Amino acid sequence: MNHTLELENISKSYDHFVAVDHLSFQIRRGSVYGLLGPNGAGKTSSLRMMIGITLPDSGEVRIFGEKFRRQLLMRIGYLPEERGLYRKMKLLDQLVFLAELKGVSARDAAHRAASWCGRLQLGDWMHKKVEELSKGMQQKVQFIAAILHDPDLLILDEPFAGLDPANAVVLKDVLLEQKKAGKTILFSTHRMDQVERLCDSICLINHGKAVLEGELKQIKAKYGKNNVQLEYEGDGNFLDESPLVERCNNYGNYVEVRLKPGADPQELLRLAASRARVNKFELVEPSLEEIFIDVVGAGNA
Amino acid sequence: MRNVWLIIRREYVERVRTKAFLISTLILPLFMLAVTVLPAKLAGMKAEGTRHIVVVTSRSSLGEAVKRQLTKGTEAEGAYRIEIDDRVTEGERELLRSRVSDGSLDGFLWLSDDAIASRKVTYAARETSDFIEDAGLGSALTVALMKERLAERGIAGADAENLLKDVNVETVKIQKGKESSAGGMQQFFTSFMMAFLLYFTLLVYGMAVMRSVLEEKSSRVMEVVLSSATSRQLMAGKVLGVGAVGLTQIAIWLVIAGALATPGLAASREMRAWLQLPPLTIAAFCLFFVLGYLLYSGMYAALGAMVNSEQEAQQWQFFVTLPIVVPIVMLTFVIRQPNSTISTWASMVPFFAPILMYLRIVVQTPPLWQIGLSLAVLVATIYGVLVVCSRIYRVGILMYGKRPTLPEIVKWLRYA
Numbered sequence: 099m100n101h102t103l104e105l106e107n108i109s110k111s112y113d114h115f116v117a118v119d120h121l122s123f124q125i126r127r128g129s130v131y132g133l134l135g136p137n138g139a140g141k142t143s144s145l146r147m148m149i150g151i152t153l154p155d156s157g158e159v160r161i162f163g164e165k166f167r168r169q170l171l172m173r174i175g176y177l178p179e180e181r182g183l184y185r186k187m188k189l190l191d192q193l194v195f196l197a198e199l200k201g202v203s204a205r206d207a208a209h210r211a212a213s214w215c216g217r218l219q220l221g222d223w224m225h226k227k228v229e230e231l232s233k234g235m236q237q238k239v240q241f242i243a244a245i246l247h248d249p250d251l252l253i254l255d256e257p258f259a260g261l262d263p264a265n266a267v268v269l270k271d272v273l274l275e276q277k278k279a280g281k282t283i284l285f286s287t288h289r290m291d292q293v294e295r296l297c298d299s300i301c302l303i304n305h306g307k308a309v310l311e312g313e314l315k316q317i318k319a320k321y322g323k324n325n326v327q328l329e330y331e332g333d334g335n336f337l338d339e340s341p342l343v344e345r346c347n348n349y350g351n352y353v354e355v356r357l358k359p360g361a362d363p364q365e366l367l368r369l370a371a372s373r374a375r376v377n378k379f380e381l382v383e384p385s386l387e388e389i390f391i392d393v394v395g396a397g398n399a
Numbered sequence: 400m401r402n403v404w405l406i407i408r409r410e411y412v413e414r415v416r417t418k419a420f421l422i423s424t425l426i427l428p429l430f431m432l433a434v435t436v437l438p439a440k441l442a443g444m445k446a447e448g449t450r451h452i453v454v455v456t457s458r459s460s461l462g463e464a465v466k467r468q469l470t471k472g473t474e475a476e477g478a479y480r481i482e483i484d485d486r487v488t489e490g491e492r493e494l495l496r497s498r499v500s501d502g503s504l505d506g507f508l509w510l511s512d513d514a515i516a517s518r519k520v521t522y523a524a525r526e527t528s529d530f531i532e533d534a535g536l537g538s539a540l541t542v543a544l545m546k547e548r549l550a551e552r553g554i555a556g557a558d559a560e561n562l563l564k565d566v567n568v569e570t571v572k573i574q575k576g577k578e579s580s581a582g583g584m585q586q587f588f589t590s591f592m593m594a595f596l597l598y599f600t601l602l603v604y605g606m607a608v609m610r611s612v613l614e615e616k617s618s619r620v621m622e623v624v625l626s627s628a629t630s631r632q633l634m635a636g637k638v639l640g641v642g643a644v645g646l647t648q649i650a651i652w653l654v655i656a657g658a659l660a661t662p663g664l665a666a667s668r669e670m671r672a673w674l675q676l677p678p679l680t681i682a683a684f685c686l687f688f689v690l691g692y693l694l695y696s697g698m699y700a701a702l703g704a705m706v707n708s709e710q711e712a713q714q715w716q717f718f719v720t721l722p723i724v725v726p727i728v729m730l731t732f733v734i735r736q737p738n739s740t741i742s743t744w745a746s747m748v749p750f751f752a753p754i755l756m757y758l759r760i761v762v763q764t765p766p767l768w769q770i771g772l773s774l775a776v777l778v779a780t781i782y783g784v785l786v787v788c789s790r791i792y793r794v795g796i797l798m799y800g801k802r803p804t805l806p807e808i809v810k811w812l813r814y815a
Contacts, residue, residue, distance in 0.1 A: 182619030
């Protein structure tokens with residue numbers, strides 16, 4: 099069993115709106131997988147089908163190498179995009195209830211909840227009602243609820259949204275620790291920096307279709323090192339006219355240049371040296387953000 | 400099954416723990432007590448102190464008769480101190496008026512011959528809003544006059560007393576050939592109270608289900624729970640959990656009623672009679688609560704799933720609440736004529752049956768085939784309603800934003 103989760107051609111439509119359109123991908127066991135896409139691309143619809151909240155119209159979801167069965171949900175943790183907890187319920191009771199639904203005994207659940215709350219600085223709040231907690235705290239409670247039953251697969255919808263930087267670091271550490279323990283993590287996000295730092299593989303979806311899928315390293319390699327960061331003194335107008343340049347972002351003395359496919363960076367260096375005084379010339383990988391905008395922009399055009 | 404049980408338990412424990420549950424459990428019996436026992440007690444209380452009244456009549460025999468009638472049967476102190484005055488003149492009337500005004504007199508009865516002939520006499524007093532006193536004076540005068548007339552015809556003393564004795568109608572209910580002492584008034588009261596309680600609990604707990612669904616939907620906790628349990632388990636757990644809370648509350652009320660009906664605690668004999676509920680009444684109440692609750696809570700759950708906010712829910716609530724209210728409008732009619740055609744057929748309508756069939760069973764047990772038919776129709780309807788409502792629920796809980804139109808809801812029913 100190499101893949102924790104496999105989607106095979108799953109589709110889902112609501113009325114005449116196609117939310118997910120023949121989507122396929124596999125998630126390697128023990129990896130971190132990022133599901134990216136603009137708003138309304140079908141991320142949440144796809145995630146809902148992975149945990150059986152809705153069923154695909156066609157296609158198959160396979161989890162832990164098996165066709166989807168509800169019993170498998172016991173081994174999956176889910177953090178929905180729209181956070182939700184019982185407002186009037188005490189934090190500890192709530193966590194125990196949600197863990198019991200996942201098959202954990204009440205005693206174990208209380209024990210684990212206490213240790214997680216301690217770790218995420220919620221120890222003093224365990225006997226408070228959820229409505230008394232701040233938004234950030236509720237977010238952490240929600241995350242604990244997703245992970246309390248020690249799932250083998252964690253599905254997190256926008257886990258970093260609304261977290262302050264300190265808590266985002268704590269969450270990132272927990273995720274990496276889970277990965278080290280052999281758990282598989284799937285999360286959806288808009289935050290490209292998080293994806294670049296955490297993910298092994300990604301799937302970029304738009305209009306319910308996968309437009310870019312695979313290992314992050316390979317994707318970046320495929321897009322190649324065709325970006326140049328250039329620091330110079332002098333007139334930079336030559337860049338706009340050069341046939342080598344697809345697009346440039348000029349900040350005055352600093353410019354980010356995207357080369358046309360097949361263009362040789364060395365030629366640009368020679369051109370630049372002949373027109374201006376070059377202080378720095380560096381070939382860089384495209385950021386995921388650029389790829390994202392590129393692919394989604396092309397898809398929309 | 401484990402999931403359903405966990406959801407029932409959460410729903411039950413979280414509800415029973417609240418102050419609202421405790422308060423509503425205690426408030427209702429107090430309220431019932433307040434609206435039934437207190438007004439009767441208060442109205443029955445005699446005006447404080449002794450009233451000093453002058454009876455003005457030229458016929459001293461009549462004056463004496465009125466005095467006897469008014470002071471008869473009162474305690475040692477007496478409610479009235481009566482003075483008889485035979486000066487039926489305008490001047491005397493003026494004098495009495497001034498005495499009433501300065502407080503040395505509470506009032507006077509002006510029994511001029513004309514007034515007696517026309518049977519319209521005047522009672523002048525400072526305080527005139529005590530209608531029970533008015534009625535008492537009226538009946539005392541009537542009896543006094545009658546006695547006087549009877550005496551004129553040669554009937555006096557014990558003979559006259561006998562003639563004027565009130566007739567008491569004692570209502571006896573015949574059930575299975577035996578007479579039971581439950582009186583008409585008391586039976587009306589008990590039936591009315593129990594039917595109203597049934598209506599009240601159905602409404603309160605139906606709406607509790609709706610609000611609970613709405614809360615889960617609007618707080619989005621629904622999605623977390625759905626990643627473990629199915630929508631069907633969630634709905635079943637919710638309906639059963641809230642229903643168990645309702646049954647608990649009813650059980651507490653029955654225990655309170657039972658306790659108040661014990662001789663030591665009962666405030667009065669009437670109250671005891673009211674609160675001593677026959678086992679059949681209790682069993683029927685619980686049965687029809689459970690059935691009515693299943694019918695309506697399913698509908699309320701679907702309603703809660705369809706809407707996005709309490710305000711939106713209020714606009715639609717009417718359609719679910721209306722069939723519960725109709726039986727309440729028919730309550731008095733059905734109690735008085737439990738076996739009329741209208742009562743019979745209305746109690747067959749599944750949406751009215753929980754309250755009306757219960758009422759008929761309590762008032763006058765209808766033929767078994769009618770009870771059976773009503774129950775069969777009701778159970779079949781519950782099944783149908785739950786199937787339809789669980790489908791609406793399943794789709795509705797994941798739909799946010801726009802309120803669905805009727806054709807859309809029909810479409811939901813066909814989703815796989």
